[in-house]
Every structure is written in C-alpha cells, then in structure tokens.
Amino acid sequence: MSQIVVEKKVLNENQKLAAELRERFRQHKILVVNIISSPGSGKTTLLEHTLERMEKTKRVALLTGDLQTENDAKRLAKWGFPAKQIITGGTCHLDAKMIEKHLADWKLEDLDILIIENVGNLVCPTSYDLGEHHKIVILSVTEGEDKPLKYPSIFVKSDLMILSKVDLLPYLTFDAELAKQNARTVHPGIEIIETSNKGDGLEQWMAWLEAKLAAVKAGDAVSA
Amino acid sequence: MHELSIVASVLDQLEEIKKQQPAGAHFSKVGLRVGELAGVDVDCLRFGFECSVKETPWEDLVLEIEEVPRRQRCPGCNAEFQAENWATACPKCGEAATITIAGEELQIAFVEVDE
Numbered sequence: 388m389s390q391i392v393v394e395k396k397v398l399n400e401n402q403k404l405a406a407e408l409r410e411r412f413r414q415h416k417i418l419v420v421n422i423i424s425s426p427g428s429g430k431t432t433l434l435e436h437t438l439e440r441m442e443k444t445k446r447v448a449l450l451t452g453d454l455q456t457e458n459d460a461k462r463l464a465k466w467g468f469p470a471k472q473i474i475t476g477g478t479c480h481l482d483a484k485m486i487e488k489h490l491a492d493w494k495l496e497d498l499d500i501l502i503i504e505n506v507g508n509l510v511c512p513t514s515y516d517l518g519e520h521h522k523i524v525i526l527s528v529t530e531g532e533d534k535p536l537k538y539p540s541i542f543v544k545s546d547l548m549i550l551s552k553v554d555l556l557p558y559l560t561f562d563a564e565l566a567k568q569n570a571r572t573v574h575p576g577i578e579i580i581e582t583s584n585k586g587d588g589l590e591q592w593m594a595w596l597e598a599k600l601a602a603v604k605a606g607d608a609v610s611a
Numbered sequence: 612m613h614e615l616s617i618v619a620s621v622l623d624q625l626e627e628i629k630k631q632q633p634a635g636a637h638f639s640k641v642g643l644r645v646g647e648l649a650g651v652d653v654d655c656l657r658f659g660f661e662c663s664v665k666e667t668p669w670e671d672l673v674l675e676i677e678e679v680p681r682r683q684r685c686p687g688c689n690a691e692f693q694a695e696n697w698a699t700a701c702p703k704c705g706e707a708a709t710i711t712i713a714g715e716e717l718q719i720a721f722v723e724v725d726e
Contacts, residue, residue, distance in 0.1 A: 394719070394720060543648055576708055
C-alpha cells in the first residue's frame with residue numbers, strides 16, 4: 388500500500404475558471420459583485436432600487452440565479468439595463484461555469500459593473516468563487532440576529548453586509564445592534580449599510596458601489 | 612445542500628489521478644481536508660459520498676475527513692491562535708483585525724493505493 392499526496396482543492400475546476408474570469412474582469416476593468424442571502428432577504432428589491440438610481444450612462448449588467456423561473460430577470464429588465472436569468476434547475480448555487488456561459492454573448496469591453504445575484508441560500512454559494520471582487524451578504528431584520536454566528540462562512544467572506552428592511556424595526560423585536568455586533572464578531576472588518584424600501588441607506592450603498600468601481604477603474608482593487 | 616456536487620468533484624478528480632497510475636491500481640482510501648469556514652457539512656458530505664459510490668467502481672473506497680479549525684494570525688504581535696466561538700481578536704495584544712490562516716480548506720489531501 389502506498390499513499391499519493393494530492394493536495395488539490397476539491398473545487399479545483401471552479402477555481403481555475405474563476406481565476407480566468409477574474410483576469411478577464413481585470414483586463415476590462417469591470418467591477419463584479421456577488422450578492423448572497425437567504426431567500427426573501429431582498430436581493431432583487433435592492434437591485435431594483437440600485438438600477439432606479441443608477442446613472443443611465445453607467446454600463447451595468449445583471450446575472451440573476453434561481454432554481455426556476457425568469458421572474459427576476461423580467462423584474463430587473465424594466466430599468467433598461469441588460470439582465471439575464473440563470474436557471475440552475477435545482478442546483479443551490481451559481482458556479483463559475485454558469486457565469487462564463489451566460490457572459491458569452493455580452494461584450495465585456497461594453498461593461499462597467501456586473502452584478503451577480505446568487506441563488507437564495509446562505510451556505511452553498513459561499514464555496515463557489517465566481518471571479519468577483521466582492522461578496523456582499525444581505526441580512527434582513529425579519530431573520531435572526533444570530534445568523535452571522537449560525538452561518539459564519541458567508542459573513543467572513545463578505546466585504547459588505549447589507550442589513551435590509553430596517554423600516555420594519557419598530558414592529559419587531561430584532562436587535563439591530565446585536566446583529567451588527569455578531570457580524571463583526573465573525574468578521575471584524577466587515578462594512579455594514581442599513582437599507583430599506585423607504586430609501587434608508589440607498590445613497591450610502593450607491594456611494595459604496597461608486598467607490599469600488601473607481602478602485603477597479605484605477606486598477607488598484609483587491610480581488611476576493 | 613451542495614455536498615453532493617462536492618462529492619462529484621472529488622470523484623471526477625480521482626478519475627483523473629487514477630489515469631496517471633499504472634493500470635490496475637486500486638484506490639482504497641481518499642483523505643479530504645475540510646475547514647470550519649468551507650461551508651460544508653461533514654455529515655452531509657459522508658452521506659453524499661456513501662450514496663454516490665454505491666454500486667460503482669468506487670464502492671469500497673474509504674472516506675477519511677480531517678476537519679480543520681479556524682486559526683488566526685495577529686499582524687501586530689505575530690501570535691497564532693485558534694478562533695474560539697468566532698472571537699478573532701488577538702488574545703495576546705487585543706488587536707481586532709487578525710488574519711485567517713487556516714479553516715478555509717476544502718481539499719483532497721491524499722489517496723491510498725493498493726499495489
């Protein structure tokens with residue numbers, strides 16, 4: 388009996404593809420964000436607000452993942468930016484291959500920002516690098532304050548946490564300070580923006596995107 | 612939930628490794644390394660593995676999993692420590708922003724071959 392030392396990443400293929408995508412995004416100076424949350428935390432709603440506020444001269448494209456239906460892409464297409472649905476047909480996450488495939492008929496030189504809305508799931512998307520610059524996690528105030536402690540990986544890997552639906556706080560027992568403290572316990576450097584459908588935090592969120600885009604255009608973005 | 616696709620990736624890679632071995636080489640065990648931050652449930656992984664190898668040429672392959680705790684390094688005083696209960700501040704000097712040096716692994720560490 389002998390042992391072969393392998394020492395390879397299990398998701399080696401995904402990692403290789405993600406590295407290729409990252410290089411292409413770098414060459415074309417495109418900011419790429421990967422938005423991850425539980426189902427119903429407000430990913431699509433945040434994107435609607437984002438597109439509504441986005442300067443029309445900005446070249447933004449969206450890829451949105453779901454197990455079934457084109458509903459999200461239809462919702463997002465209303466704002467006049469290209470949006471494409473990725474139907475995973477049961478798979479609980481997006482992987483780099485799906486991104487590559489769905490980017491194929493877009494010209495990367497025509498884009499400034501690519502927003503990827505992952506499948507609603509706090510666990511599996513964490514393991515799949517899509518070549519993005521930043522993972523963003525959304526936690527809504529109708530969930531538990533301890534989510535960052537229960538699902539730490541995604542909070543550790545995200546550069547920004549959006550605390551959504553904060554206009555509902557008066558009606559809930561949710562302790563927003565505790566939720567933020569929990570996020571900072573697992574990831575001390577995580578940035579946090581509180582948002583709502585009433586407009587809270589959206590200016591700050593748009594400024595965050597703008598700053599990250601500027602860093603990518605200047606070529607000094609640190610990729611995830 | 613995605614443990615089954617992880618098992619599929621492992622078996623695909625084993626097929627590739629096997630091609631580089633002399634004909635007739637038999638793999639008896641595969642060793643995986645799974646970090647605390649990998650987002651993988653080890654029980655699900657074992658279950659997915661059992662289901663995936665059943666009635667296939669991998670049926671008698673033994674799965675060994677090494678679970679890796681999260682370790683941090685302090686950029687201030689260079690202390691290395693295990694993050695207990697997700698507390699990542701340096702226990703020596705109190706520095707809050709420490710660096711993760713282990714716990715993100717999702718690797719095939721080794722395979723054992725019967726000659």
